[in-house]
Every structure is written in C-alpha cells, then in structure tokens.
Amino acid sequence: MAASKTRTDWALFLLRLAVGGMAVVQAFAVLRGAHGAVTFAHVSTWGLALGELVCGTLLLLGLWVPLAGALLAALLGWPLIHGWLHGAGPLANVTGLFRLLVGLACAIGGGGKWALGR
Numbered sequence: 001m002a003a004s005k006t007r008t009d010w011a012l013f014l015l016r017l018a019v020g021g022m023a024v025v026q027a028f029a030v031l032r033g034a035h036g037a038v039t040f041a042h043v044s045t046w047g048l049a050l051g052e053l054v055c056g057t058l059l060l061l062g063l064w065v066p067l068a069g070a071l072l073a074a075l076l077g078w079p080l081i082h083g084w085l086h087g088a089g090p091l092a093n094v095t096g097l098f099r100l101l102v103g104l105a106c107a108i109g110g111g112g113k114w115a116l117g118r
Contacts, residue, residue, distance in 0.1 A: 012112030016059050019102045023056025023072055051075045059106060062115025069107030076100050 058068035
C-alpha cells in the first residue's frame with residue numbers, strides 16, 4: 001500500500017522537527033559546557049557544535065533542507081568514520097550512527113509541504 005501525499009508530508013515534517021530539534025539541543029549542550037583554555041581540540045569541538053546548531057536551525061525552519069541535512073550528516077558522520085578508521089567497530093557508536101542516518105534521511109527526503117524553503 002503506497003503512502004498518501006498527506007502522510008508523506010506529515011512524515012517529512014515530523015522527521016525535520018525531530019532531527020533539527022535534536023541537533024539544536026545537542027549543540028547547545030556542547031556550547032553551554034564550553035570553558036577552559038582555548039586549544040585546537042576545543043575550537044574544533046565548538047566549530048562542530050556551531051555547525052550542528054546552524055544546520056539544526058535550518059532543518060527546524062525548513063530552509064535548504066537537502067543541503068542542511070547533508071551538512072549535518074557530514075558533521076555527525078566525521079567522528080563516526082574517524083573512529084572506524086582507527087579501529088572502532090561498526091556499531092561502537094550506535095547513537096552517532098543513528099544521527100548520521102536520520103540526517104541523511106532529511107537530506108534525501110527534503111523539506112516537504114510545510115517547509116519555509118518551498
């Protein structure tokens with residue numbers, strides 16, 4: 001049974017809200033805990049959090065959803081792939097893998113009917 005257009009629009013809307021909202025919440029948590037000496041590790045962590053915050057906000061608003069979803073997947077996927085290259089198992093970071101896959105789902109699915117960027 002094929003999904004109706006209305007059901008697909010609702011699914012894309014809810015996916016956008018969930019992924020964008022989680023990205024914003026995660027980024028705020030990282031940025032709120034930012035303190036201490038300014039080192040390369042701290043700056044790169046803050047940069048990734050700022051990128052996640054911007055992409056999450058774009059997803060929530062429905063602006064440039066395919067681009068924001070792809071950038072979010074790249075931002076979230078890099079630490080995961082970096083771990084795989086250094087010997088971590090494929091399921092060592094299940095949360096990161098899940099966030100990577102839902103970011104890709106947003107990029108592929110687009111904004112849907114209720115996106116501001118329509």
